[in-house]
Amino acid sequence: MTAREPKIPGPEHPITIEATGVRVVARVGTHVVADTTRALTLREADYPPVQYIPLDDVDRTLLTDSATRTYCPYKGDASYYGLALTDGTRADAVWFYAEPYDAVAEIAGHVAFYTDQVDVRAGA
Template identity: 80%
Template structure:
């Protein structure tokens, strides 16, 4: 059985905004910087905490390990994941991104986000 995915459009019942963060954003684990940028985007979605999306070219890509994990969001599209390979051990699926996000959040293409229970993401450092 094949399921057809119908994108949902953000609206008053489920608002989503994507705006430039306007401050430096640093992602780190312990003392190791994973990403550092002044070009992050803040995605605010309904009642969820804001998420920092960091341009992939501002991430230390040598630490990223591809994952086979994939998930789906009806508002953003199909998500893919990376793990992080660090000297003190690996972090599985700590990073996610949308290779082809839906039109409503198209600005996050080429950006990644970090699970904040695995990576410290600090705005305004």
């Protein structure tokens, strides 16, 4: 296995992280999964902005462990949670970087949601 060499964000692949500055609520249907005023907005290259929500502001009783792992050369190793809700489980709907690379260290302790499975709204 080859060593993973972190890539540094730059002009060809910019990444910025800043405080969102407004309330962010994540819902599945009417169920509130997360509610925070401490979210971070991560903007990466041409991807849509992603809200990273402090894990402390997530209803952890809904999180289920996942064996899924992925790798991003800019952020590091990602781990996942599923969401266990009354209408079923949404596998791997939540991701996080337990030990993100230095360039994105601010997202440690935060999670993000796949917006095709969870409705995430800033300014909610």
